[in-house]
Amino acid sequence: MPRTALYLLFGAMAATGFAQKPASLRSAAPEQAEVYLIEPRDGQCVASTFTVKFGLRGMGVAPAGVDREATGHHHLLINLPELPDMSLPLPATDSIRHYGAGQTETEITLPPGEHTLQLLLANYLHIPHIPPVISKKITVTVPAAPHNHDHNHRHSGDNSHDPQR
Numbered sequence: 474m475p476r477t478a479l480y481l482l483f484g485a486m487a488a489t490g491f492a493q494k495p496a497s498l499r500s501a502a503p504e505q506a507e508v509y510l511i512e513p514r515d516g517q518c519v520a521s522t523f524t525v526k527f528g529l530r531g532m533g534v535a536p537a538g539v540d541r542e543a544t545g546h547h548h549l550l551i552n553l554p555e556l557p558d559m560s561l562p563l564p565a566t567d568s569i570r571h572y573g574a575g576q577t578e579t580e581i582t583l584p585p586g587e588h589t590l591q592l593l594l595a596n597y598l599h600i601p602h603i604p605p606v607i608s609k610k611i612t613v614t615v616p617a618a619p620h621n622h623d624h625n626h627r628h629s630g631d632n633s634h635d636p637q638r
């Protein structure tokens with residue numbers, strides 16, 4: 474996906490004289506545009522595999538590659554410590570997932586522990602808007618697997634059946 478975007482980018486640079494107009498590949502976001510997580514909520518405990526629902530106000534969703542004003546596609550940032558360069562196409566990694574078909578929800582699987590989730594919209598070339606349309610970062614917790622709980626329970630139970638007592 475990003476490789477395709479880069480080829481498009483370089484093609485556009487060659488065609489339009491990139492040196493004079495470096496901002497032309499970025500798209501303007503309407504002032505009131507807002508992206509947010511509908512589900513899960515901040516601080517929620519979730520199963521290891523759970524649904525993430527993307528919310529968007531003041532803009533529309535369009536698939537990657539479709540250049541339409543005031544639209545973009547969603548990117549889910551998972552446990553991303555530092556935001557990427559907002560002036561370049563977003564890379565596609567385990568921590569930066571693209572929903573270039575125009576999806577508004579997904580299902581992800583994460584190991585036990587605390588995780589952060591954040592949404593970032595980007596234009597048809599996977600480049601964030603001006604200004605970037607980005608959600609608040611939320612934290613969710615995947616509890617330790619149930620069999621661990623049973624295991625702990627057995628060991629912390631009373632010792633009344635201990636033959637040595």
Ligand SMILES: [Cu+2]
Pocket residue numbers: 537546547548563571572573595598599
């Ligand atoms: Cu993208």
